Amino acid sequence: MASLVQRLGGESFQRKLLIFVLLAVFITTILQFIFLIGNFQRITDFALEQNTAGAEQNAEEFLRNYAEEKAASTWLQLQAAQSNLTVLGQTAQQLVDNYPALRAQPEIFNLMLFTTQVQAERGALTGTPDERFEIFVPPSLADDPYVLDLLEASALLNLSMEAVYGANSNNNFVYFVGDEAAPFTRGFPKTRLIDAVGDQLDLDFWDDYFPGAVAGWSRWYNDPELQAQVPSPLTILGPYADAAGHGQVLTLFYPLWNKELNRFAGAVAADIQLDAIIANILSFQVARSGFAFLVNGQGEVVAMPQTGFEIFELDLQEIGEGSLTYYRGELSQSLNPAVQQLAQQLTQHEEGLLTIDLAREGGAPSREMLAFASLPALSDGNYNPDRWRIVLAVPEAEVFEVLTQTDAAVNAERVRISIFSLGIVLASLLVVTGVAIRFSRVATRDLRLLATAAERISAKQYDAEVQLDSKDEIGQLGHVFNAMAREIRDYTNNLEQMVAARTAELRHANAEITRLNEQLRDENVRLGAELDVARRLQMMVLPPIKEIQAIRELDIACYMRPADEVGGDYYDVLQIDDSVFLGIGDVTGHGLPAGIIMLMAQTAYLTLSQSGERDMERIAQVLNRVLYHNIVRIQEDKNMTLAVLHYRERELTLVGQHESVIVCRADGAIEIIDTLDLGLPMGLEEDITEFVTTKRLQLATGDVMLLYTDGITEAENVGRKQFGVEGITNGLSNYYRLDAAEIVSRLTADVYAFIGDGAIYDDLSLLVVKQK
Incomplete structure (x- = not known):
């Protein structure tokens, strides 16, 4: 540009200056205009992209949460039915286990609630008009003494059957069916099964309606490994069209077992109507045509609205239950490859979010956003997990319809602003040209004088x-x-x-710098030696493992980890004759003074316990006076929280103010003992007699007592959250059955895992005492 100015300006400096200024302004302004317009376009594009991404994220999160909510609400209904049937099943199992004793008390069956009123009808036995419970005995069993005896005994279930039925609005029929030799039915409410089965009175309940079910249950009762994997014998069958005319039902079975004869003893069951569950799922609606459907663990559609039937191109079976109409079938049978792939995704994953294109070949895109979540696994007749899934489907175009309109509006506004900005730039360049001409005339007036002086x-x-x-x-x-x-x-x-x-x-x-460096080096050496002495003092006074292991009545384990900056934690375990003295404390502050005060406390406590003194209040008072006078002598503004304990013949006497004492009883019950009212910090006042009180505890075999310092509860993770007393009690509840050393190991591992990459600011000390 300089050569261009030289050629255009000739010998006139004023003209050169004017041309240079105009070229600089014009080029800079044009480049800035291009840059700003480009940036404006990129910003709007970025904003649209972020808006789209945010909308996608919100839509995905909404669908995922809604799927999980639908799965949770569906599971609550099924879980309630399972829980109610389990209560009835456990009651029935008690009757089976005590059957001989019940038959030895025939007067029980004279009670009105436990009487069985039957009449012969078409060769079968059914309940009389006055009988409130459903009874059906096939013709082939009507004269069998074993069947009649078991029928009479099953009346004891009347006590629970009606309550179980009424506990769940989805229950259609709650009933008991005898074993393979006596497959009669007793149930509630009364439904006239003899009319529902029509001419098929002699069909066997187990062999004809549920073949193979008994074999699966027998395997569960004889396979401990299967029982460990599946704790409950309850199984689920269906959904299917009920032979008794109750529509689409899901049957829950709780099989019973004769432990004495090691054989199947019948089952209690509940037929669950799916209308309410399916209606809840099909009620989902997002945008104009979003819908939800239910799939079982094999990928079969249990219920889908007509919208899904049409867009997934499925050959489904239409089912009408009153005002409710839905469709059943298999996704894998769709002619659309995307739907077939969806079927695989649903069977392979428990939850997820995906987008599929349902467009026909050569057609316009038809993308659907789908979110699915799983119910907890049910057990089929062979105790294989049957995990149902709730699937939500919403057309992507409907989700982002507003975004598309916003994109068009933003682009139109961007063009308008660009044209308006160009007009402003051109007007500004005209103004700058006039100003530059005036400036060039004034600026060159005194430049010659400056050139001469230079x-x-x-x-x-x-x-x-x-x-x-x-x-x-x-x-x-x-x-x-x-x-x-x-x-x-x-x-x-x-x-x-x-x-x-x-x-x-x-x-x-x-x-001067050299002198200061030498002074700092000497000071660092002195401080390092002081910290090393403090650490060594802190560790030297701790009780050796051999002394702890020599205590026969107690299982004791201890742990201390000094912080990077030395603190003043202290614990002690002393066996004097038939007594055990325990102590744990924490000196305020850090460094050598804290370590010295801790050593004073250990020495005084050891001396008092060896002296034969057994009055724990007296020991605490003397300890306080010793520490108080020594702290005054060394001119330190410090004190010490200290709890001391005396153990003899399974009784603990506790005195002194420190952190809470946590006791976990052998049955897992947690007790937290506050020591705030048992004393004052040691060394704070000369006489603490009026503040000192004791607390007595009894320890039974398996009881665990935990002592700790505040370094444990105030340990922080990188998020500045503290481990807290709750962290200790949760760990102790999990580990109290272990020996003391293992409890300490597990608890410290929990603390370090909680801290993670966070810093450790204080000593960590634990003392675990377990009564043998």
């Missing part, structure tokens, strides 16, 4: 100065030029003296 300076005539009348930037440049000329003149005359003075200053500063 030539004199270059010729080493340092007394050159200029006198300019201009008060603008050129005038300021003249003043600066004069100042520079004077400074050059002064530097030239005094350069050697300035160099010598600066060298002396640097030498003095270097000597």
